[in-house]
Amino acid sequence: MSVAIVAPFTAACGNAECLRDSDCVGDSVCAGGRCSSLTGQGHASSGSDTEGGGPESTTGGDGITSSNTQGPGTGPQSGTGSSGPGSTTGHGDGDGDGDGDGDGDGDGDDGTGTGTGGSANTGASDSGNSDATVTMLTPLVDAVSHPTRTENAGLWAWLWGP
Amino acid sequence: MIGALLSATTLLGGLTSSMPPAEQWEVSARAAAGSGVSVSGTGREVLKRRSPLTLNLGVGFRHPQWSWLELCPGIQLEMQGKASFAFRPVLRAYLPTRRPTVHGLVGAPLYVFPFTLHGVEVGFGVAYPLAHHVALTAEASATAFVGGSDLMTGSGLTKLDVAGGIRVSF
Secondary structure: EEEEEEOOOOOOOOEOOOOOOHEOOOOOOEEEOOEEOOOOOOOOOOOOOOOOOOOOOOEOHHHOOOOOOOOOOOOOOOOOOOOOOOOOOOOOOOOOOOOOOOOOOOOOOOOOOOOOOOOOOOOOOOOOOOOOOHHHHHHHHHHHHHOOHHHHHHHHHHHOOO | OOOHHHHHHHHHHHHHHHHHHHHHHHHEEEEEEEEEEEEEOOEEEEEEEEEEEEEEEEEEEEEHHHHHHEEOOOEEEEEEOEEEEEEEEEEEEEOOOOOEEEEEEOOEEHHHHHHOOEEEEEEEEEEEOOOEEEEEEEEEEEEEEOOOOOEEOOOEEEEEEEEEEEEEEE
């Protein structure tokens, strides 16, 4: 049985060594002494394909009047690949397959609205009694927060004693 | 930190001084920081690393009739890695020594945020009185975590830690 010293408090990703889940970053968990992702997404394994392009025509004309109708590529310029499956014991190695999707972004018109202002407060002041506990603690808190020279001396005398 | 300790000192001092003398418990507050070694195993290998720095805060209660025994509810905060929070009740048994005082301890740390982790802790410690109400403390403990969401599947975690701090008696 071997003994491994795990580097302390590093960003444990991929197959970094670990003792607990909290040693791993993100959603990774510690399994078998290694950090691994439950979703199979290893670090730096997100795939991206740049393949694309429209279909090419393979039908050609015959004879002298032959012509190709090779189509222009209109495929996605960059695809975002989804990472491959991983296991809870291994590190994730994602292989990306690009599937480009076009997204439309529209800007909506600004809405218009009218509002009526609230009514003014009449500003009645509270007339309740003050909290006795707060009243009692306020001088204490003030004494601790802003001790006078006498209070400071008293506290230190109490702490250190004769 | 020091301000909070002084506030707790003043507040608890006021509370305990209002108790009847016959039932007056000895109350103390303590704060300590510690670290050590964490050990776990996978069946094929033993893994070790330095334990995250922890901050222990607690309030100790000793009944006058059982002054050798101290019940100390407290909390433990892991300050490195993923910051976490635990309840840490500890029972200390003091030997009849005066300077320094020596004690054994058993505890039950229970991490509740952001993950769960629970185990049993045993250890010992010393406290060296500096003044009338102040003492320096040092403790060594072994903690076996046997359950919780933070553990590896099918594995446990053992921590061998030491902590140093201060205790203020009231």
